[in-house]
Amino acid sequence: MIAGIDFRRLAFAGLLALLAGCTTTKMEDTTVDSQPPPTGGSTNEAAPGFANMQGGSEEDFILNVGRRTFFTKGSAELDSVARATLDQQVAWLQKYPSWLVKVQGFADDGGSESGQVALSQKRADAVMAYLASGGVAQSRMWAKGYGKDREVRDCPQKACQVQNRRVVTNLRSDRDQP
Amino acid sequence: MIKTRRELLAGGLATVAAAAAGAPAWAAKSTAKSGSSFFAGTAVDNGVTYRTTNFNKIDKKWHKQVVKFFSSEPQGTVVVDTIHHMLYLIMENKTAIRYGVGVGREGFKWYGYATIDRKALWPKWTPPPEMIKRHPELPPFINGGDPKNPLSARGMYLFREGTDIGYRLHGTLEPWSIGTDASSGCIRMFPEHVIDLYQRCPIGTYVQVLPHIADQAGKSRPVLDPTLE
Numbered sequence: 001m002i003a004g005i006d007f008r009r010l011a012f013a014g015l016l017a018l019l020a021g022c023t024t025t026k027m028e029d030t031t032v033d034s035q036p037p038p039t040g041g042s043t044n045e046a047a048p049g050f051a052n053m054q055g056g057s058e059e060d061f062i063l064n065v066g067r068r069t070f071f072t073k074g075s076a077e078l079d080s081v082a083r084a085t086l087d088q089q090v091a092w093l094q095k096y097p098s099w100l101v102k103v104q105g106f107a108d109d110g111g112s113e114s115g116q117v118a119l120s121q122k123r124a125d126a127v128m129a130y131l132a133s134g135g136v137a138q139s140r141m142w143a144k145g146y147g148k149d150r151e152v153r154d155c156p157q158k159a160c161q162v163q164n165r166r167v168v169t170n171l172r173s174d175r176d177q178p
Numbered sequence: 179m180i181k182t183r184r185e186l187l188a189g190g191l192a193t194v195a196a197a198a199a200g201a202p203a204w205a206a207k208s209t210a211k212s213g214s215s216f217f218a219g220t221a222v223d224n225g226v227t228y229r230t231t232n233f234n235k236i237d238k239k240w241h242k243q244v245v246k247f248f249s250s251e252p253q254g255t256v257v258v259d260t261i262h263h264m265l266y267l268i269m270e271n272k273t274a275i276r277y278g279v280g281v282g283r284e285g286f287k288w289y290g291y292a293t294i295d296r297k298a299l300w301p302k303w304t305p306p307p308e309m310i311k312r313h314p315e316l317p318p319f320i321n322g323g324d325p326k327n328p329l330s331a332r333g334m335y336l337f338r339e340g341t342d343i344g345y346r347l348h349g350t351l352e353p354w355s356i357g358t359d360a361s362s363g364c365i366r367m368f369p370e371h372v373i374d375l376y377q378r379c380p381i382g383t384y385v386q387v388l389p390h391i392a393d394q395a396g397k398s399r400p401v402l403d404p405t406l407e
Contacts, residue, residue, distance in 0.1 A: 043246055047271075059244070152252070158382045163380070
């Protein structure tokens with residue numbers, strides 16, 4: 001269908017997607033936002049929830065601000081790119097103060113499982129602290145580290161690891177929401 | 179087929195070396211538009227004042243939006259569809275953020291898989307030798323942040339196995355060129371969009387570039403070498 005694409009790599013990428021799916025299904029709740037996956041349709045159609053996007057919605061946050069910040073190996077430090085994203089998150093969260101914030105941290109940095117959980121918690125805490133220092137009320141936020149769980153991509157290569165070393169800032173309506 | 183470095187060198191890597199360029203702002207056809215309603219005003223990014231895009235003047239299909247995206251590529255991958263002038267950043271649940279792009283001549287010349295191993299804010303631009311031959315009025319380089327620097331706000335540089343393949347994602351000074359094939363440069367985005375994508379793609383992000391098979395007045399199609407991996 002697409003000329004010139006090496007099918008071995010395509011199959012490998014497909015396997016990665018399958019593994020990513022397997023990794024998420026065994027978790028007690030999902031990282032992903034509340035949009036259901038598109039059940040049908042085709043590429044380039046508006047994604048569910050995004051067709052008539054409202055300001056202040058979760059979709060607005062996803063598209064116009066960005067939920068993810070990324071980290072280098074072994075680090076919980078916020079670099080300038082992360083801080084730029086978080087500054088935008090602060091501004092948006094101040095504009096729409098009824099949202100609660102669930103900060104989820106992840107790791108794919110090698111070493112022990114407990115070490116990765118600790119690192120992921122440290123990352124989530126760093127993001128939450130930055131949002132608080134920007135003026136987002138601490139009472140609106142909580143942070144949790146998931147270690148190596150819920151990998152975005154499961155492979156030993158750097159291209160996968162960099163996607164997994166992340167914090168996701170999730171919007172919630174109440175504290176009991178998963 | 180993914181071209182090897184040797185093939186690229188043979189095919190004229192020099193033409194994509196250093197930094198790819200958008201059509202220079204001094205090129206005759208674009209000066210008429212430089213004061214047009216394609217610009218909304220100005221903004222400041224990292225200390226640089228730049229002209230912002232008037233998106234009311236831009237066809238909605240080139241606006242940043244979240245779409246369904248069915249592909250075997252995993253989340254976090256950037257997919258560049260040069261023939262349709264779209265760039266997708268894959269997210270969860272078979273969706274992607276889609277951006278419109280302009281494709282310059284260097285953007286037609288390579289396709290395959292790469293990683294973003296270098297990123298730069300307001301990068302300096304060094305026109306490649308072939309471009310200086312075509313436009314002898316060009317200076318040897320233009321500083322980052324200069325209002326004539328065609329890379330604009332960001333550069334994201336594609337590498338294969340540690341080697342810069344000369345393929346870039348960059349901004350533009352010419353918002354009307356998004357959605358078109360441009361005479362020079364690589365993959366150009368609205369400055370607002372390249373700034374946004376920069377935030378979302380950590381170093382090491384995987385990129386899949388899909389081929390451009392359209393002919394450009396006298397240009398021949400890239401030669402596929404089936405003996406290459």
